[in-house]
Amino acid sequence: MKNQTEATYQFVKQKILDGTYKPMQKLIETQLAESVGVNRNTVKKALMKLQQDHLVVIEDNRGAMVKSFTLDEVIAHLEIIEVLDGLIAKSAAQNIQESQLLELAEIMQGMEADREHNQVEELVMLTNRFYDLIYESAKNQTAVSMVQAVRTPLWRYHFRTLLLPGRKDESIRGMQNIYQALKNGLAEEAERAIRTEMYNIRSIIEKNYTLLF
Template sequence: MKGNGPSAAVYESLKKKIEVGSLSPSENLREVELANQYKVSRNTIKKALLMLERDTLVTIEQNKGAKVRSYSLDEVLDFLELRSVLEGFIIRLSCAVLSETDIENMKRILDTMRVLKDRQELVSYSQHNQKFHQVIYDACPNKTATNLLMNLKNQMKKYNTKTILIPKRSDQSFGEHEAIFEAVKNGDCQGAESLMITHIMNVRKVFQENYQLLL
C-alpha cells in the first residue's frame, strides 16, 4: 500500500477494481460520487486519483476529470511483445538457479493446471498459471528485470487472464507450459527462453485475433 490513511485505502480499493475490470476502461471517476461512496472528503479522493495516475491506471484532464486508463490494441500488442523479451530473459537466468524444490513446485502446479483445464475451470487455471510463472520470477537473480516485468503486468492486469477464455486456448496454453517445464527440468536454459518467448507471442496472437472479445 502507498502509505497509510484514507487516501491510501481508497487508492487500493480503486486499483483493485480497475485491475479486475469492475471499473471499465474510459469510465469516469467523479470525485463527488467517489467521496460519497467512500465517505471521505473530495481532497482524499483527489490524492487517491493522483496516485492512480502515477501508476498509469487513471488519466486526469483539466476540466474533464479522471477516467480509467484505456489501452488501444497497438498498446496491448506492444506490451506483449516487450513482455515476451523480458519473460524469455528471466527464465534463461532462473533456469540455471532453480532448486529441486522449485522444480517440484512447478510440477505440482502444472499437474493442477492439467486437472483444472480438463474441468474447464479456466479462472482457477489462470491463477495457477500465474503461480507457475511466479516460481520463475522468484528465482531470477536479476530483480530489476522482474520488477520491470511486474510493473508492466500490473498495468495490463485486466487483460492478463482473458485470453485463456478463448476456445481451445487452454489446450494450447497447457502444452506450452508443459514444454517450458520440460526444458527447465532438463537444464535447457536456451530452449526454455525460446519456448517462453513463443508462449507469450502466442498470447499476443490470440489477443490480436480476438481483441473485441477481450475488452
C-alpha cells in the same frame, strides 16, 4: 491508514485486471469509498498509485478512469515483454530453487483441475503466481523490474484471452513447456518456451482485439 490505502489499491487493481472495470470506465471516488469501506482521501491515494502503474488516468476536473490502450500500444508492449521474459526465463532456469520448482509443479496440477471445472478466475490467479515464481527465481532482477512495469497494465488483456475457446488448453500446454525446461535446467529451451507463449498471446490478441475488448 497505509493498510487501508493498500487494500483499496489492491481492490481496484483486481477489478481492473479481471475486467470488472472496463477501459475508459469512470472511477467514482464516493462509490469506491463505499464499496471498500474507506474515506475518499484513501481512495484518492489508491488511485494515484494506480496511475503510477499505468492502470488509471486522472484528469483535472474529470476525475479518474481506467486507462485504455490501442491495439498498436498493446502489441508494442507485448513485444517488449516477450524479449524480457525470455531473458528472465533463461536466468531462472540456471537459478531456480527446488522449493520453487515444487510450487510450480503444484500450480500445474491446480491448472489441470481448474481446466476440468472451467474455473477461469482460479486459472488466472495460478497463471499470475506461475510468472511471479519465475521472476522471483531469476538472477536478472533488472529485467524483472523492467518487465513488471510493462506487464502490470496489460495483465487484463492476457487474462481475457483465456475466455476464448481452446485457449485455456493452449495456455496450460505452453506453461507446461516452460515448467519442464525450468525443471531440467535448460536455459535456452526455457527462453524459447516462454517467448513462444508470449508470441501466441500477442497473436491471439491481435486477431481478436475487438471481440475481447
